[in-house]
Amino acid sequence: MREIEFSVMEGRPGKAQKMLPLLEAFEKEYQIRVKLTGISWITGWSDIAKFGIFGSGPDVSCVGSTWLGSLAAMRAIRPFNFQQVRALGGEEAFFKPSWKSGFLPDEEAPYGIPWLGDAIAIYYFKDALAKAGIKDTQAAFSTDAAFVETLKELQKAGYKYPLALTTTGINPVVLHEAAHWLWTAGGKFVGSNSRHVTFTQPDAMQGWRNYFSLLPYISPDSLGVEFVGDLFATGNAAIHLGGPDFGIVQRKSKPEWQENLGIAPVPGITFVGGASLVIWNYSKNSDAAFELVRYLSSHSLSIPASPQGSELPTLCEALNLPSVKNDIFERTFLQALQTGRSFPTIRLWGSIEEKLVVCIRNIWADLFANPSQDLDSCLHKYLDPLASHLNNVLDN
Incomplete structure (x- = not known):
C-alpha cells in the first residue's frame, strides 16, 4: 500500500x-x-x-x-x-x-x-444595543460612520469600552481586522507591480486614521489579553469583530447566546x-x-x-x-x-505581514500609553520607516 x-x-x-x-x-x-x-x-x-x-x-x-x-x-x-x-x-x-x-x-x-x-464579521449583543436605544441593527453597522455612532451610543448607555478589537499579540488577526479600514478607504498594501508597498499612500493613511481612531472605544485591557474575544464573551464589551468560531461553534454550546448574540456583515470590504x-x-x-x-x-x-x-x-x-x-x-x-478580499499573493508577503503585525501592535501600545498625542505623527513614526525598509527589500 x-x-x-x-x-x-x-x-x-x-x-x-x-x-x-x-x-x-x-x-x-x-x-x-x-x-x-x-x-x-x-x-x-x-x-x-x-x-x-x-x-x-x-x-x-x-x-x-x-x-x-x-x-x-x-x-x-x-x-x-x-x-x-x-x-x-x-x-x-x-x-x-x-x-x-x-x-x-x-x-x-x-x-x-x-x-x-x-x-470576519461583526458580533454584537442584542440586549446591549436595546439598552442604547438602537432598534435598527442593520443600519447600526451599515457604514463605518454608522459603526462609530453605534459605539458612541453604547458608551452613553454605560458601556465604557464597547468594542473588543485585537490590539496585541503575534497573531496576524490584528492585521486581518485592520485591513478592512485600509481597503474601505481606498488604500492598498502593495503596488500593482509588487515592487513597493503602498500602505503609507494618502488613501491608506486615511484608513489607518479611521482604524486607530477607535481607541476611545477599546479597553486598555485588550493589550494584556491573548484573545480579545474573551472580553466580549464575558460581557465586558458589546461588539466584537471576529471569525466563525463564536457564531458557528461556540454559540451552540452557550444557551445564553441563543437569542442574544447577533451578527452583521462588516461594511465595505472585509478580509x-x-x-x-x-x-x-x-x-x-x-x-x-x-x-x-x-x-x-x-x-x-x-x-x-x-x-x-x-x-x-x-x-x-x-x-x-x-x-x-x-x-x-x-x-x-x-x-x-x-x-471579501484576500491579501496579495506575492513572494515576500509573509515578511510584510509579520512586520506589519508588529508595527500595528506597537502603535496601539503607544496610543494607549499617550492617548492625547497627535495621531498622524504617531502613525508616521512607525509606518514610514517600515515602508522604507520594505521597499528596499522588495526592490532588491
Missing part, C-alpha cells in the same frame, strides 16, 4: 487527530495510507518554510493562504495543472477571493487549492483568508498526493468544513446547504467569502 504524509495546522497540540476518521476513510477507498502530522500555528511559518528549504517533509500540507506566495516563489510547491483543476470542479467551483489567493501575479496555474475559509492544500515539489508520490487533495476538497462541504476547527467551506455549492438558508451566522460568513 502506498503511503504519503499530510501536515495540517492545529490551534492546540493533538487537535489535528480529529482528522483521522476522514483520512482512514480515504485510505479504505483509495488504498493510500496517510501519516498525519500536526503543526502549531505559533511556529507554523518557520516549520512550513523548512520543508521547502530542506526539500524534505510531508507530501501534502494545509498551509495558511497568505503563505502561498512565499512558498511558490521558492519553487517549493508545485502548481496544479489544467487537468487537475478540472478534476476539482474548475475555478468556478470555489469562492472567487479564496481561489485567487492561490496565484502568483501573472501566472495562470494555482499553487494552492482553497480548503478552509475564514472571514478573507483561510488555509489551502499544497503539494510539495520534492514529493515522490505526487499522484497519490493529488488524490488526497481531491478527496479533502470534495469532503469539505459542511459547516464547519473540517473536523478539527470552525473554518468555512470554500466551495460555492455550500450556499445551497439547508443550514445556510436557515442560519444567519452561516449565511453572513459565506456571503463574506463571496465578496
